[in-house]
Amino acid sequence: GAVVSQHPSRVICKSGTSVKIECRSLDFQATTMFWYRQFPKQSLMLMATSNEGSKATYEQGVEKDKFLINHASLTLSTLTVTSAHPEDSSFYICSASDPRAYGYTFGSGTRLTVV
Amino acid sequence: QKEVEQDPGPLSVPEGAIVSLNCTYSNSAFQYFMWYRQYSRKGPELLMYTYSSGNKEDGRFTAQVDKSSKYISLFIRDSQPSDSATYLCAMLNNAGNMLTFGGGTRLMVKP
Numbered sequence: 001g002a003v004v005s006q007h008p009s010r011v012i013c014k015s016g017t018s019v020k021i022e023c024r025s026l027d028f029q030a031t032t033m034f035w036y037r038q039f040p041k042q043s044l045m046l047m048a049t050s051n052e053g054s055k056a057t058y059e060q061g062v063e064k065d066k067f068l069i070n071h072a073s074l075t076l077s078t079l080t081v082t083s084a085h086p087e088d089s090s091f092y093i094c095s096a097s098d099p100r101a102y103g104y105t106f107g108s109g110t111r112l113t114v115v
Numbered sequence: 116q117k118e119v120e121q122d123p124g125p126l127s128v129p130e131g132a133i134v135s136l137n138c139t140y141s142n143s144a145f146q147y148f149m150w151y152r153q154y155s156r157k158g159p160e161l162l163m164y165t166y167s168s169g170n171k172e173d174g175r176f177t178a179q180v181d182k183s184s185k186y187i188s189l190f191i192r193d194s195q196p197s198d199s200a201t202y203l204c205a206m207l208n209n210a211g212n213m214l215t216f217g218g219g220t221r222l223m224v225k226p
């Protein structure tokens with residue numbers, strides 16, 4: 001089945017630094033990938049839609065200059081949290097849709113802690 | 116009012132019980148319905164995918180859709196402690212470009 005790999009699974013960074021999270025579709029090409037944020041005991045909140053070869057589409061309230069998304073190839077999208085602050089600490093998850101299958105496949109998530 | 120409503124639980128049941136998880140929705144544009152299971156600190160895993168009204172069975176899991184009532188259910192038979200997780204319903208519009216999640220129900224199956 002479709003596999004989406006997300007890396008790193010856990011990262012701790014200092015306030016003011018930037019962190020890059022990678023999302024790869026391993027056995028299919030994904031023209032569109034999605035980035036979500038999840039707070040403890042809450043559901044997934046869509047942050048942005050990543051489109052291969054074009055600009056990402058951000059949801060209302062999500063700062064595009066803070067959460068930089070790059071989708072340079074059909075199998076890789078990256079989310080960079082710039083100038084991270086403690087309030088950016090959260091669980092970030094990516095997903096993609098395999099055109100050969102139904103539904104959306106999610107990565108294993110990245111737990112970001114900003115200290 | 117949220118587009119997709121789901122009781123957050125937690126729902127605690129003994130091992131072997133039949134579990135019923137439900138979601139209601141208000142947007143008639145939703146045409147595809149999914150159930151995801153999410154273990155703590157992991158990404159959601161797709162369990163069931165349905166399109167039409169009716170039942171779909173896969174092992175111990177049965178997904179039920181009633182489009183006329185805008186109500187979907189997931190039944191788990193012979194529940195196991197390993198089923199303890201958060202279950203998220205998700206709905207997709209016909210164009211396939213709008214995926215909306217319920218808030219998730221936390222299930223605990225006690226041995």
